[in-house]
Amino acid sequence: MPDNRLTQTEASLNPAVTQMVNIKIDGIELQVPKGENIIESAKRAGVDIPYFCYHPRLSKGDAANCRMCLVDVFAPRRAPDGTVSLAKMPKPQASCTLPADEGMVIVTDSEAVVRDRKGVLEFLLINHPLDCPICDRGGECPLQNNAIFYGAATSRYTEEKRHFPKAYPLAENVVFDRERCIHCARCTRFTEDISGDAQLGFLKRGADMEVGTFEHTAYKSKFSGNVIELCPVGALLSRSYRFKARPWDLHSQRSVCSKCSNGCNIKIDYRLDSLQRINGRINEAVNEEWTCDKGKFGHSYVSSEARLKTPMLKTGGEWKAIDWTEALQILVGKLRDANGSVAGIGGQRCTNEDNFAFQKLFREVLKSNDIDSRVEGYLGSVNKPLYERFGYHAMGNAIAELEDMKTILVLGSQLVDEQPIIYLRVRKAYRFKGATVINAVSSVPEDSPKVGDFAQLELVYKPGTEAALLKGILSVLSAEKLASVNGFAKGYTLEKAAEETGVSAEAIQQAARLMATGKLAIIAGREVANHANHLEVVQAIGDLAEATGNAQNINLPGEDVNSQGAADMGVLPDFAPGYAPLENPGKNTAQILQAAADGSLKVLWVAGAKLLEKFPNRELAQAAFASDTFIVVNELTMTETAQAADLVLPAASFAEKEGTFTNCERRVQRIHKAFDISLEIKPDWLIFSEVATRMGGGGGSFFSARDILKAISAQVPAYAGLTAKSLGDEGVRWNYPDK
């Protein structure tokens, strides 16, 4: 496997350098780490140096090619007699690759630099079409800005410019205007350094140079959307946002992506009441500044025509739009008649506030513990797999901590699809921090970027044999005395593991040796989460982690945007908010559906769970929906599950409400309301709270999402002290009290 690790260490990307040097920029004296790029030192000093190709998260590689960042440099020179004098470097230097050194003096505003910048811009604009009025980047374009601040007013170039057809379809979501490209290599470096698929590169040379894929095949990446934001001109454009709006037409709201549990920080850019695009927002602890394509392009559902705008009632097989008064009347009537024979499923797409109100309504008003937020995978007690042994439920590590690992084992996961941002961190650990990655998986998708592309070792095992593989590794650790295995691998031999898993004995040995070398993180995915013997596999993972001294580095991240928060808020049959055990636990999802199918359940309330689409035992789910149970569903659109219900209530999407999500690493992050699509659409918590009020209140009535957050921080120890204010823009990661 070719090694794509960066060979040269870059101070900016590897801030291990601690020696400080004294430099002077435009007369400002400052101390910076030795080797830091001058452009970054200038940022510290508040001196503006224009740039195009420089990006703090990308390697310099074949870049430093735009020459926009030129500065004059004076370096100390020692004469033969020992005297030190400052000597000017004969030519201006590119500050984005110029390492800081003791005594350097930088001038960013000399006459020569000003003239050079004008010249660079004139060159860049020779072949640039300057069709700003129809360019999506116009108004937020670094080339426009630099041309206005540092460029000349006119050009001496009167010849014909380079021409290419507009809007070349580069990828499913990205179109490419080749005329506008200034060859900064940000996009190509992104695919190499960050997303790891290395699909974009430069073709041809000189003025003909263009960005492209090998042999013009389609650019297939799970992170292609980021190059749109990286491109300093309007060359790479979003297919869905193209011509939709100009930046000054848009309003922007801070939010968190609703597509997976990684919880990328995003900006929702909208116009009137319609979502136009999603851009990444910086959060160093979570997504740095990236998003995946699911998040960037997958939110068109928010403003889609298909959104429900009134409650819908099914009578005699026909759907009828009704108003809220009637809907609530019917619902409250049914709940009263049910007399406690009610159950609730869902909440993984809902905010913490929604979930808290949901469980309050069920436990305190409807007097039922039959609620669950899990639809797939393991449905037993959440404390069993990890908590009782190691003191945490899902992720032992913070996402950013993965960077510091020596070895990372990705087990049973198509990580790039399931946990895109964790994938990017693993890739970063590998590329910039020297981590070794081992990928163990039961099937390798053909033509998609994946962990296997950069893993040192790939173990492809027979489906379902994770535990055998892990035990095999443990037996090697024990046999080679690499770790004290405490009899975990009893009765297991390398040969047996190799035979059961179909992985070669050498590969298992190699894996074991790699794992015994230091800090090891284990990231388990869908194959483990949905394993028929989930507990056994997690047990084996725990054994391996414990044997290698990494008991706190096990990660079983959830997949839905708030699967973590729903569990924290006690939408579980056996735990109140904060994992406080209940005296008389209720039914879990499977048992609830069974009860409905048997006809012993009167009302089932589904809060946005896609039961018919996702529940593994489809027959049972269908039987439950076909029974006499009155099923009410909170949904955004008429999904398959909603179609099969009796009453559907239009719920607000994440863009239309306030609240908090808790991501897979337990970071509680705020979302903000951007717009209303219709005043008939309500956030889930309000629906639960209105029903609670009509049923006689109790603890279930709330006035606002903030109100609920207050109640949460009063009741849930881990959330104590969390307020809308203390969460700020970056959220707060809660920790187990005893850790």
Place this chain on the structure above:
Amino acid sequence: MGFLRTLQNTADGAKALTTGARITMRHYMGQLLKTEPLQTVQYPEERREQFPRTRWRHVLTRYENGLEKCIGCSLCAGACPARCIYVEAAENTDEDRYSPGERYAVKYEINMLRCIFCGFCQDACPTGAIVLRKDFELADFTRKDFLYTKEMLLEGASVIPLTAVGTHKEAVK
């Protein structure tokens, strides 16, 4: 003394009145006898010539070949201090072409109640599409009627653009 002052004030008032009346009468008689030119305009039967740079109702203009000048760039909307322009753009295709180049305005609306006729939109327009012309009779009865749509603003084409089909034809008056 009070009596004398009152008398004095009355006399001053009468003098001012007669001075004014005298000027009015002079012009009245002059115009009646046609010894001096008529000052008033008999609007609406008669209209005065507008100054060349008068800024009133907007028009979205066309090129000589009938294509729309507007490229839907929203620069006018960005420049407008009253925020009363709304532009939505879409892509031209060779079969369905409204303007030269890639982009045209599918929706173009000006809220005339908010417009202050500053002409910044005309200034900002890179193609000279939006211009303020001399039609000043903009009174109407309902607020909604002040929302001028693209169809209302677009000037009639003297030539039907060769490539124009579909909805575009309807816009051509």
